Amino acid sequence: MNTATQNIPFNVEEIRKDFPILKREVNGYPLVYFDNAATSQTPQQVIxxxxxxxxxxxxxxxxxxxxxxxxxxxxxxxxxxxxxxxxxxxxxxxxxxxxxxxxxxxxxxxxxxxxxxxxxxxxxxxxxxxxxxxxxxxxxxxxxxxxxxxxxxxxxxxxxxxxxxxxxxxxxxxxxxxxxxxxxxxxxxxxxxxxxxxxxxxxxxxxxxxxxxxxxxxxxxxxxxxxxxxxxxxxxxxxxxxxxxxxxxxxxxxxxxxxxxxxxxxxxxxxxxxxxxxxxxxxxxxxxxxxxxxxxxxxxxVGFKAIAAYEHELLAYATEKLLAIDGVKIYGTSSAKTSVISFNIEGVHPYDIGTIVDKLGIAVRTGHHCAQPIMDYYKIPGTVRASFAFYNTREEIDRLVDAVIRAKKMLL
Structure with a gap:
Protein backbone atom coordinates (compact mmCIF):
# COMPACT_ATOMS: atom_id res chain seq x y z
CA MET A 1 0.00 0.00 0.00
CA ASN A 2 1.30 3.48 -0.84
CA THR A 3 1.57 5.30 2.50
CA ALA A 4 2.07 8.76 1.03
CA THR A 5 -0.93 11.01 1.43
CA GLN A 6 -2.20 13.86 -0.69
CA ASN A 7 -1.04 16.31 1.94
CA ILE A 8 2.59 15.14 2.01
CA PRO A 9 4.97 16.14 -0.79
CA PHE A 10 7.04 12.97 -0.60
CA ASN A 11 6.41 9.27 -1.02
CA VAL A 12 7.11 7.50 2.25
CA GLU A 13 7.80 4.16 0.59
CA GLU A 14 10.48 5.83 -1.55
CA ILE A 15 11.96 7.51 1.53
CA ARG A 16 12.09 4.16 3.34
CA LYS A 17 14.29 2.73 0.58
CA ASP A 18 17.02 5.14 1.71
CA PHE A 19 17.30 3.38 5.09
CA PRO A 20 18.89 -0.09 4.81
CA ILE A 21 18.07 -1.11 8.38
CA LEU A 22 14.33 -0.89 7.68
CA LYS A 23 14.68 -3.98 5.48
CA ARG A 24 15.75 -6.24 8.32
CA GLU A 25 13.68 -8.56 10.49
CA VAL A 26 13.64 -8.83 14.28
CA ASN A 27 12.43 -12.05 15.89
CA GLY A 28 11.04 -13.15 12.54
CA TYR A 29 9.01 -9.97 11.97
CA PRO A 30 9.74 -6.94 9.77
CA LEU A 31 11.38 -4.31 11.95
CA VAL A 32 9.19 -1.46 13.19
CA TYR A 33 11.49 1.20 14.60
CA PHE A 34 9.73 3.52 17.04
CA ASP A 35 12.73 4.58 19.13
CA ASN A 36 13.62 7.64 17.10
CA ALA A 37 13.74 9.93 20.13
CA ALA A 38 16.72 7.89 21.37
CA THR A 39 18.45 7.77 18.00
CA SER A 40 17.29 8.07 14.42
CA GLN A 41 18.22 5.70 11.63
CA THR A 42 20.84 6.55 9.02
CA PRO A 43 20.14 6.82 5.28
CA GLN A 44 22.41 5.23 2.69
CA GLN A 45 23.43 8.69 1.49
CA VAL A 46 25.08 9.37 4.87
CA ILE A 47 26.50 5.86 5.17
CA VAL A 302 13.35 15.91 2.29
CA GLY A 303 12.14 19.24 3.68
CA PHE A 304 11.31 20.16 7.26
CA LYS A 305 7.82 21.42 6.44
CA ALA A 306 7.01 18.08 4.85
CA ILE A 307 8.57 16.21 7.75
CA ALA A 308 6.56 18.19 10.32
CA ALA A 309 3.28 17.74 8.43
CA TYR A 310 3.68 14.00 8.00
CA GLU A 311 4.88 13.37 11.55
CA HIS A 312 1.88 15.34 12.86
CA GLU A 313 -0.37 12.94 10.94
CA LEU A 314 1.40 9.96 12.49
CA LEU A 315 1.10 11.47 15.97
CA ALA A 316 -2.64 12.13 15.60
CA TYR A 317 -3.29 8.67 14.16
CA ALA A 318 -1.30 6.84 16.85
CA THR A 319 -2.85 8.89 19.65
CA GLU A 320 -6.35 8.03 18.50
CA LYS A 321 -5.58 4.34 18.07
CA LEU A 322 -3.79 3.91 21.39
CA LEU A 323 -6.44 5.79 23.39
CA ALA A 324 -9.04 3.40 21.97
CA ILE A 325 -7.39 0.64 24.03
CA ASP A 326 -9.07 0.38 27.42
CA GLY A 327 -6.66 1.24 30.24
CA VAL A 328 -4.13 3.19 28.15
CA LYS A 329 -3.04 6.52 29.60
CA ILE A 330 -0.91 8.98 27.60
CA TYR A 331 1.43 11.33 29.47
CA GLY A 332 2.05 14.69 27.85
CA THR A 333 -1.08 16.00 26.17
CA SER A 334 -0.05 19.51 25.20
CA SER A 335 -1.55 20.87 21.99
CA ALA A 336 2.01 21.90 21.06
CA LYS A 337 3.65 18.53 20.70
CA THR A 338 5.90 16.57 18.37
CA SER A 339 5.72 12.91 17.35
CA VAL A 340 6.35 11.27 20.75
CA ILE A 341 3.80 9.28 22.72
CA SER A 342 4.58 8.19 26.29
CA PHE A 343 1.96 5.83 27.63
CA ASN A 344 1.18 3.10 30.14
CA ILE A 345 -1.47 0.45 30.57
CA GLU A 346 -3.11 0.58 33.97
CA GLY A 347 -1.77 -2.20 36.16
CA VAL A 348 1.12 -3.18 33.86
CA HIS A 349 4.80 -2.26 34.21
CA PRO A 350 6.11 -0.50 31.07
CA TYR A 351 9.13 -2.83 30.88
CA ASP A 352 6.84 -5.83 30.47
CA ILE A 353 4.98 -4.16 27.61
CA GLY A 354 8.23 -3.22 25.90
CA THR A 355 9.56 -6.77 26.17
CA ILE A 356 6.51 -8.33 24.55
CA VAL A 357 6.34 -5.67 21.85
CA ASP A 358 10.00 -6.35 21.02
CA LYS A 359 9.25 -10.05 20.51
CA LEU A 360 6.91 -8.91 17.74
CA GLY A 361 9.67 -6.93 16.01
CA ILE A 362 8.73 -3.48 17.32
CA ALA A 363 11.35 -1.24 18.94
CA VAL A 364 10.04 1.14 21.60
CA ARG A 365 11.76 2.62 24.63
CA THR A 366 10.73 1.90 28.23
CA GLY A 367 11.82 3.50 31.49
CA HIS A 368 12.22 7.07 32.72
CA HIS A 369 13.95 8.23 29.50
CA CYS A 370 16.66 10.09 31.45
CA ALA A 371 13.91 12.37 32.74
CA GLN A 372 13.27 10.95 36.19
CA PRO A 373 11.81 14.17 37.68
CA ILE A 374 8.96 13.93 35.13
CA MET A 375 8.20 10.36 36.18
CA ASP A 376 8.35 11.39 39.84
CA TYR A 377 5.81 14.13 39.10
CA TYR A 378 3.39 11.57 37.67
CA LYS A 379 4.30 9.05 40.43
CA ILE A 380 5.14 6.32 37.93
CA PRO A 381 8.29 4.21 37.40
CA GLY A 382 8.42 5.07 33.71
CA THR A 383 6.49 4.85 30.46
CA VAL A 384 6.45 3.09 27.14
CA ARG A 385 7.64 5.65 24.60
CA ALA A 386 6.85 5.35 20.91
CA SER A 387 8.60 8.05 18.89
CA PHE A 388 7.97 8.45 15.18
CA ALA A 389 10.07 9.70 12.29
CA PHE A 390 9.22 10.67 8.72
CA TYR A 391 10.12 7.17 7.49
CA ASN A 392 7.50 5.50 9.69
CA THR A 393 4.01 4.55 8.47
CA ARG A 394 0.43 4.15 9.63
CA GLU A 395 0.71 0.42 8.97
CA GLU A 396 3.56 0.25 11.47
CA ILE A 397 1.41 2.09 14.01
CA ASP A 398 -1.32 -0.50 13.45
CA ARG A 399 1.20 -3.22 14.25
CA LEU A 400 2.15 -1.39 17.47
CA VAL A 401 -1.49 -1.09 18.50
CA ASP A 402 -2.09 -4.80 17.85
CA ALA A 403 1.05 -5.65 19.85
CA VAL A 404 -0.04 -3.50 22.80
CA ILE A 405 -3.47 -5.19 22.79
CA ARG A 406 -1.73 -8.57 22.75
CA ALA A 407 0.59 -7.56 25.59
CA LYS A 408 -2.35 -6.36 27.66
CA LYS A 409 -4.14 -9.69 27.24
CA MET A 410 -1.02 -11.58 28.29
CA LEU A 411 -0.21 -9.41 31.31
CA LEU A 412 -3.63 -8.77 32.83
Missing amino acids: DVIVDYYSSYNANIHRGVHTLSQEATDAYEQARIKIQKHFNAAKAHEMIFTSGTTHGINLVANGFGALLKEGDEIIVSALEHHSNIVPWQMMCERNGAVLRVIPMNEDGTLMMDVYDTLLSEKTKLVFCNHISNALGTINPIESIIQKAHQAGAAVLIDGAQACPHVKPDVQALDVDFYVASAHKMCGPTGVGVLYGKEKWLKKLPPYQGGGEMIAEVTFEKTTYADLPHKFEAGTPNICGGIAFGAAVDYLNA
Whole structure:
Protein backbone atom coordinates (compact mmCIF):
# COMPACT_ATOMS: atom_id res chain seq x y z
CA MET A 1 0.00 0.00 0.00
CA ASN A 2 1.30 3.48 -0.84
CA THR A 3 1.57 5.30 2.50
CA ALA A 4 2.07 8.76 1.03
CA THR A 5 -0.93 11.01 1.43
CA GLN A 6 -2.20 13.86 -0.69
CA ASN A 7 -1.04 16.31 1.94
CA ILE A 8 2.59 15.14 2.01
CA PRO A 9 4.97 16.14 -0.79
CA PHE A 10 7.04 12.97 -0.60
CA ASN A 11 6.41 9.27 -1.02
CA VAL A 12 7.11 7.50 2.25
CA GLU A 13 7.80 4.16 0.59
CA GLU A 14 10.48 5.83 -1.55
CA ILE A 15 11.96 7.51 1.53
CA ARG A 16 12.09 4.16 3.34
CA LYS A 17 14.29 2.73 0.58
CA ASP A 18 17.02 5.14 1.71
CA PHE A 19 17.30 3.38 5.09
CA PRO A 20 18.89 -0.09 4.81
CA ILE A 21 18.07 -1.11 8.38
CA LEU A 22 14.33 -0.89 7.68
CA LYS A 23 14.68 -3.98 5.48
CA ARG A 24 15.75 -6.24 8.32
CA GLU A 25 13.68 -8.56 10.49
CA VAL A 26 13.64 -8.83 14.28
CA ASN A 27 12.43 -12.05 15.89
CA GLY A 28 11.04 -13.15 12.54
CA TYR A 29 9.01 -9.97 11.97
CA PRO A 30 9.74 -6.94 9.77
CA LEU A 31 11.38 -4.31 11.95
CA VAL A 32 9.19 -1.46 13.19
CA TYR A 33 11.49 1.20 14.60
CA PHE A 34 9.73 3.52 17.04
CA ASP A 35 12.73 4.58 19.13
CA ASN A 36 13.62 7.64 17.10
CA ALA A 37 13.74 9.93 20.13
CA ALA A 38 16.72 7.89 21.37
CA THR A 39 18.45 7.77 18.00
CA SER A 40 17.29 8.07 14.42
CA GLN A 41 18.22 5.70 11.63
CA THR A 42 20.84 6.55 9.02
CA PRO A 43 20.14 6.82 5.28
CA GLN A 44 22.41 5.23 2.69
CA GLN A 45 23.43 8.69 1.49
CA VAL A 46 25.08 9.37 4.87
CA ILE A 47 26.50 5.86 5.17
CA ASP A 48 28.16 6.34 1.77
CA VAL A 49 29.85 9.52 3.01
CA ILE A 50 31.25 7.65 6.02
CA VAL A 51 32.57 4.83 3.84
CA ASP A 52 34.05 7.29 1.36
CA TYR A 53 35.93 9.15 4.09
CA TYR A 54 37.63 6.03 5.43
CA SER A 55 38.17 4.62 1.94
CA SER A 56 39.49 7.73 0.21
CA TYR A 57 40.94 10.47 2.42
CA ASN A 58 41.19 9.38 6.06
CA ALA A 59 43.73 11.75 7.66
CA ASN A 60 44.10 14.11 10.58
CA ILE A 61 42.98 17.66 9.91
CA HIS A 62 44.43 21.17 10.21
CA ARG A 63 48.13 22.00 9.83
CA GLY A 64 48.86 18.97 7.62
CA VAL A 65 50.52 19.89 4.33
CA HIS A 66 49.89 16.60 2.58
CA THR A 67 46.98 16.12 0.20
CA LEU A 68 44.87 13.79 2.31
CA SER A 69 45.05 16.11 5.32
CA GLN A 70 44.04 19.07 3.20
CA GLU A 71 41.13 17.15 1.67
CA ALA A 72 39.91 16.01 5.09
CA THR A 73 40.29 19.53 6.49
CA ASP A 74 38.32 21.04 3.61
CA ALA A 75 35.51 18.48 3.97
CA TYR A 76 35.34 18.98 7.75
CA GLU A 77 35.24 22.76 7.55
CA GLN A 78 32.72 22.67 4.71
CA ALA A 79 30.51 20.56 6.98
CA ARG A 80 30.80 23.25 9.65
CA ILE A 81 29.60 25.82 7.11
CA LYS A 82 26.67 23.60 6.10
CA ILE A 83 25.66 23.31 9.74
CA GLN A 84 26.12 27.06 10.26
CA LYS A 85 23.76 27.77 7.38
CA HIS A 86 21.28 25.15 8.58
CA PHE A 87 20.98 26.87 11.97
CA ASN A 88 21.39 30.34 10.42
CA ALA A 89 24.27 31.29 12.69
CA ALA A 90 25.95 34.56 11.80
CA LYS A 91 29.46 33.08 11.65
CA ALA A 92 30.91 29.61 11.07
CA HIS A 93 33.19 29.90 14.10
CA GLU A 94 30.11 30.16 16.32
CA MET A 95 29.50 26.45 15.56
CA ILE A 96 31.61 24.28 17.86
CA PHE A 97 31.82 20.59 17.02
CA THR A 98 31.23 18.42 20.08
CA SER A 99 30.70 14.73 20.82
CA GLY A 100 26.99 15.46 21.24
CA THR A 101 24.43 17.48 23.17
CA THR A 102 25.71 16.34 26.58
CA HIS A 103 29.23 17.50 25.72
CA GLY A 104 27.92 20.88 24.58
CA ILE A 105 25.95 21.42 27.79
CA ASN A 106 28.92 20.42 29.95
CA LEU A 107 31.16 22.80 28.01
CA VAL A 108 28.87 25.73 28.75
CA ALA A 109 28.29 24.65 32.37
CA ASN A 110 32.02 24.42 32.94
CA GLY A 111 32.52 27.87 31.47
CA PHE A 112 29.76 29.49 33.48
CA GLY A 113 31.17 27.89 36.60
CA ALA A 114 34.04 30.33 36.27
CA LEU A 115 31.72 33.31 35.68
CA LEU A 116 29.13 32.83 38.45
CA LYS A 117 29.52 33.51 42.15
CA GLU A 118 27.76 32.34 45.29
CA GLY A 119 24.14 33.48 45.37
CA ASP A 120 23.78 33.86 41.62
CA GLU A 121 20.75 32.01 40.28
CA ILE A 122 20.18 29.78 37.27
CA ILE A 123 16.81 28.47 36.08
CA VAL A 124 16.00 25.05 34.61
CA SER A 125 12.67 23.58 33.52
CA ALA A 126 11.02 20.53 35.07
CA LEU A 127 10.96 18.84 31.65
CA GLU A 128 14.71 18.40 31.25
CA HIS A 129 16.78 15.41 30.28
CA HIS A 130 19.31 14.50 32.97
CA SER A 131 22.08 15.93 30.79
CA ASN A 132 20.53 19.38 31.23
CA ILE A 133 20.18 18.98 34.99
CA VAL A 134 23.21 17.19 36.39
CA PRO A 135 25.97 19.41 34.91
CA TRP A 136 24.31 22.48 36.42
CA GLN A 137 23.88 20.80 39.80
CA MET A 138 27.59 19.97 39.73
CA MET A 139 28.38 23.57 38.86
CA CYS A 140 26.22 24.88 41.72
CA GLU A 141 27.98 22.57 44.16
CA ARG A 142 31.31 24.04 43.11
CA ASN A 143 30.50 27.76 43.16
CA GLY A 144 27.45 28.17 45.39
CA ALA A 145 25.03 29.26 42.66
CA VAL A 146 21.35 28.46 43.25
CA LEU A 147 19.26 26.26 40.94
CA ARG A 148 15.60 27.26 40.43
CA VAL A 149 13.03 25.07 38.65
CA ILE A 150 10.11 26.03 36.40
CA PRO A 151 7.39 23.54 37.47
CA MET A 152 5.19 21.59 35.08
CA ASN A 153 1.44 21.10 34.64
CA GLU A 154 -0.43 17.80 34.42
CA ASP A 155 -0.56 18.05 30.61
CA GLY A 156 3.22 18.27 30.39
CA THR A 157 3.49 22.01 29.78
CA LEU A 158 5.53 24.47 31.82
CA MET A 159 4.00 26.88 34.34
CA MET A 160 5.06 30.03 32.57
CA ASP A 161 3.45 32.27 35.17
CA VAL A 162 5.80 30.77 37.76
CA TYR A 163 8.73 31.33 35.40
CA ASP A 164 7.93 35.04 35.50
CA THR A 165 8.26 35.03 39.29
CA LEU A 166 11.55 33.11 39.25
CA LEU A 167 13.32 35.67 37.06
CA SER A 168 15.19 38.37 38.96
CA GLU A 169 18.35 40.43 38.86
CA LYS A 170 20.09 37.40 40.40
CA THR A 171 19.25 35.24 37.35
CA LYS A 172 22.33 34.73 35.20
CA LEU A 173 21.36 31.80 32.98
CA VAL A 174 18.18 30.02 31.90
CA PHE A 175 18.32 26.61 30.25
CA CYS A 176 15.58 24.35 28.95
CA ASN A 177 14.87 21.94 26.15
CA HIS A 178 13.19 22.99 22.93
CA ILE A 179 11.17 19.76 22.93
CA SER A 180 10.80 17.26 25.79
CA ASN A 181 12.32 13.89 24.97
CA ALA A 182 9.99 12.14 27.42
CA LEU A 183 6.66 13.76 26.52
CA GLY A 184 7.13 15.47 23.15
CA THR A 185 6.03 18.86 24.55
CA ILE A 186 7.20 21.81 22.45
CA ASN A 187 8.26 24.50 24.90
CA PRO A 188 7.60 28.23 24.25
CA ILE A 189 11.29 28.99 23.89
CA GLU A 190 10.72 32.31 22.12
CA SER A 191 8.99 33.67 25.23
CA ILE A 192 11.48 31.99 27.57
CA ILE A 193 14.41 33.60 25.74
CA GLN A 194 12.83 37.05 25.50
CA LYS A 195 11.90 37.19 29.20
CA ALA A 196 15.33 35.92 30.28
CA HIS A 197 17.05 38.60 28.23
CA GLN A 198 14.81 41.25 29.75
CA ALA A 199 16.12 40.11 33.14
CA GLY A 200 19.71 40.25 31.88
CA ALA A 201 20.21 36.48 31.74
CA ALA A 202 21.71 34.31 29.02
CA VAL A 203 19.82 31.28 27.61
CA LEU A 204 20.88 27.79 26.58
CA ILE A 205 18.41 25.66 24.62
CA ASP A 206 18.79 21.88 24.40
CA GLY A 207 17.71 21.18 20.84
CA ALA A 208 18.47 17.46 20.73
CA GLN A 209 14.83 16.45 20.35
CA ALA A 210 13.79 19.43 18.26
CA CYS A 211 16.31 19.27 15.44
CA PRO A 212 14.93 16.09 13.81
CA HIS A 213 11.55 17.83 13.48
CA VAL A 214 12.16 21.57 13.06
CA LYS A 215 14.84 23.84 11.64
CA PRO A 216 15.90 26.29 14.36
CA ASP A 217 16.97 29.79 13.35
CA VAL A 218 19.34 30.81 16.14
CA GLN A 219 19.48 34.45 15.02
CA ALA A 220 15.69 34.80 14.88
CA LEU A 221 15.44 33.13 18.29
CA ASP A 222 18.21 35.41 19.60
CA VAL A 223 19.36 32.46 21.70
CA ASP A 224 22.79 32.59 23.34
CA PHE A 225 23.56 28.85 23.16
CA TYR A 226 21.87 26.01 21.27
CA VAL A 227 23.02 22.38 21.37
CA ALA A 228 22.17 19.38 19.20
CA SER A 229 23.32 15.84 18.32
CA ALA A 230 23.83 14.35 14.85
CA HIS A 231 22.55 10.89 15.77
CA LYS A 232 19.02 12.21 16.24
CA MET A 233 19.20 13.89 12.83
CA CYS A 234 19.93 10.84 10.62
CA GLY A 235 23.65 11.23 11.29
CA PRO A 236 26.26 9.21 13.19
CA THR A 237 26.69 8.91 16.95
CA GLY A 238 29.53 10.66 18.73
CA VAL A 239 29.21 14.08 17.12
CA GLY A 240 27.10 17.15 17.75
CA VAL A 241 27.24 20.90 17.71
CA LEU A 242 27.19 23.78 20.16
CA TYR A 243 26.08 27.11 18.77
CA GLY A 244 27.20 30.04 20.85
CA LYS A 245 27.04 33.75 20.23
CA GLU A 246 30.56 34.97 19.55
CA LYS A 247 30.51 37.34 22.53
CA TRP A 248 29.74 34.47 24.91
CA LEU A 249 32.22 32.02 23.40
CA LYS A 250 34.93 34.63 23.86
CA LYS A 251 33.97 35.05 27.54
CA LEU A 252 33.96 31.36 28.40
CA PRO A 253 37.26 29.69 29.31
CA PRO A 254 38.33 26.57 27.38
CA TYR A 255 36.69 23.35 28.51
CA GLN A 256 39.62 21.04 27.74
CA GLY A 257 43.31 21.58 27.14
CA GLY A 258 45.49 19.91 24.53
CA GLY A 259 46.36 20.05 20.88
CA GLU A 260 44.40 22.21 18.43
CA MET A 261 43.00 24.61 21.06
CA ILE A 262 46.28 26.48 21.56
CA ALA A 263 47.99 29.36 19.80
CA GLU A 264 51.36 29.05 21.54
CA VAL A 265 52.65 26.80 24.32
CA THR A 266 55.65 27.31 26.60
CA PHE A 267 56.25 25.95 30.09
CA GLU A 268 55.74 29.46 31.37
CA LYS A 269 52.46 30.32 29.61
CA THR A 270 49.99 29.05 27.01
CA THR A 271 47.80 31.22 24.81
CA TYR A 272 44.59 29.87 23.30
CA ALA A 273 43.52 29.57 19.70
CA ASP A 274 40.77 31.64 18.16
CA LEU A 275 37.23 30.34 17.78
CA PRO A 276 36.12 27.66 17.09
CA HIS A 277 39.38 25.82 17.85
CA LYS A 278 39.54 27.19 21.41
CA PHE A 279 36.86 24.63 22.34
CA GLU A 280 37.95 21.76 20.06
CA ALA A 281 40.91 20.19 21.85
CA GLY A 282 42.43 17.04 20.39
CA THR A 283 41.68 15.12 17.23
CA PRO A 284 37.95 15.49 16.56
CA ASN A 285 35.47 13.01 15.15
CA ILE A 286 36.44 14.05 11.64
CA CYS A 287 34.32 11.52 9.79
CA GLY A 288 31.42 12.24 12.15
CA GLY A 289 31.54 15.95 11.42
CA ILE A 290 31.60 15.37 7.67
CA ALA A 291 28.74 12.86 7.93
CA PHE A 292 26.79 15.33 10.11
CA GLY A 293 26.96 17.77 7.22
CA ALA A 294 25.68 15.07 4.87
CA ALA A 295 22.79 14.30 7.25
CA VAL A 296 21.81 17.97 7.31
CA ASP A 297 21.84 17.94 3.50
CA TYR A 298 19.60 14.87 3.48
CA LEU A 299 17.02 16.30 5.89
CA ASN A 300 16.87 19.58 4.00
CA ALA A 301 16.35 17.69 0.76
CA VAL A 302 13.35 15.91 2.29
CA GLY A 303 12.14 19.24 3.68
CA PHE A 304 11.31 20.16 7.26
CA LYS A 305 7.82 21.42 6.44
CA ALA A 306 7.01 18.08 4.85
CA ILE A 307 8.57 16.21 7.75
CA ALA A 308 6.56 18.19 10.32
CA ALA A 309 3.28 17.74 8.43
CA TYR A 310 3.68 14.00 8.00
CA GLU A 311 4.88 13.37 11.55
CA HIS A 312 1.88 15.34 12.86
CA GLU A 313 -0.37 12.94 10.94
CA LEU A 314 1.40 9.96 12.49
CA LEU A 315 1.10 11.47 15.97
CA ALA A 316 -2.64 12.13 15.60
CA TYR A 317 -3.29 8.67 14.16
CA ALA A 318 -1.30 6.84 16.85
CA THR A 319 -2.85 8.89 19.65
CA GLU A 320 -6.35 8.03 18.50
CA LYS A 321 -5.58 4.34 18.07
CA LEU A 322 -3.79 3.91 21.39
CA LEU A 323 -6.44 5.79 23.39
CA ALA A 324 -9.04 3.40 21.97
CA ILE A 325 -7.39 0.64 24.03
CA ASP A 326 -9.07 0.38 27.42
CA GLY A 327 -6.66 1.24 30.24
CA VAL A 328 -4.13 3.19 28.15
CA LYS A 329 -3.04 6.52 29.60
CA ILE A 330 -0.91 8.98 27.60
CA TYR A 331 1.43 11.33 29.47
CA GLY A 332 2.05 14.69 27.85
CA THR A 333 -1.08 16.00 26.17
CA SER A 334 -0.05 19.51 25.20
CA SER A 335 -1.55 20.87 21.99
CA ALA A 336 2.01 21.90 21.06
CA LYS A 337 3.65 18.53 20.70
CA THR A 338 5.90 16.57 18.37
CA SER A 339 5.72 12.91 17.35
CA VAL A 340 6.35 11.27 20.75
CA ILE A 341 3.80 9.28 22.72
CA SER A 342 4.58 8.19 26.29
CA PHE A 343 1.96 5.83 27.63
CA ASN A 344 1.18 3.10 30.14
CA ILE A 345 -1.47 0.45 30.57
CA GLU A 346 -3.11 0.58 33.97
CA GLY A 347 -1.77 -2.20 36.16
CA VAL A 348 1.12 -3.18 33.86
CA HIS A 349 4.80 -2.26 34.21
CA PRO A 350 6.11 -0.50 31.07
CA TYR A 351 9.13 -2.83 30.88
CA ASP A 352 6.84 -5.83 30.47
CA ILE A 353 4.98 -4.16 27.61
CA GLY A 354 8.23 -3.22 25.90
CA THR A 355 9.56 -6.77 26.17
CA ILE A 356 6.51 -8.33 24.55
CA VAL A 357 6.34 -5.67 21.85
CA ASP A 358 10.00 -6.35 21.02
CA LYS A 359 9.25 -10.05 20.51
CA LEU A 360 6.91 -8.91 17.74
CA GLY A 361 9.67 -6.93 16.01
CA ILE A 362 8.73 -3.48 17.32
CA ALA A 363 11.35 -1.24 18.94
CA VAL A 364 10.04 1.14 21.60
CA ARG A 365 11.76 2.62 24.63
CA THR A 366 10.73 1.90 28.23
CA GLY A 367 11.82 3.50 31.49
CA HIS A 368 12.22 7.07 32.72
CA HIS A 369 13.95 8.23 29.50
CA CYS A 370 16.66 10.09 31.45
CA ALA A 371 13.91 12.37 32.74
CA GLN A 372 13.27 10.95 36.19
CA PRO A 373 11.81 14.17 37.68
CA ILE A 374 8.96 13.93 35.13
CA MET A 375 8.20 10.36 36.18
CA ASP A 376 8.35 11.39 39.84
CA TYR A 377 5.81 14.13 39.10
CA TYR A 378 3.39 11.57 37.67
CA LYS A 379 4.30 9.05 40.43
CA ILE A 380 5.14 6.32 37.93
CA PRO A 381 8.29 4.21 37.40
CA GLY A 382 8.42 5.07 33.71
CA THR A 383 6.49 4.85 30.46
CA VAL A 384 6.45 3.09 27.14
CA ARG A 385 7.64 5.65 24.60
CA ALA A 386 6.85 5.35 20.91
CA SER A 387 8.60 8.05 18.89
CA PHE A 388 7.97 8.45 15.18
CA ALA A 389 10.07 9.70 12.29
CA PHE A 390 9.22 10.67 8.72
CA TYR A 391 10.12 7.17 7.49
CA ASN A 392 7.50 5.50 9.69
CA THR A 393 4.01 4.55 8.47
CA ARG A 394 0.43 4.15 9.63
CA GLU A 395 0.71 0.42 8.97
CA GLU A 396 3.56 0.25 11.47
CA ILE A 397 1.41 2.09 14.01
CA ASP A 398 -1.32 -0.50 13.45
CA ARG A 399 1.20 -3.22 14.25
CA LEU A 400 2.15 -1.39 17.47
CA VAL A 401 -1.49 -1.09 18.50
CA ASP A 402 -2.09 -4.80 17.85
CA ALA A 403 1.05 -5.65 19.85
CA VAL A 404 -0.04 -3.50 22.80
CA ILE A 405 -3.47 -5.19 22.79
CA ARG A 406 -1.73 -8.57 22.75
CA ALA A 407 0.59 -7.56 25.59
CA LYS A 408 -2.35 -6.36 27.66
CA LYS A 409 -4.14 -9.69 27.24
CA MET A 410 -1.02 -11.58 28.29
CA LEU A 411 -0.21 -9.41 31.31
CA LEU A 412 -3.63 -8.77 32.83
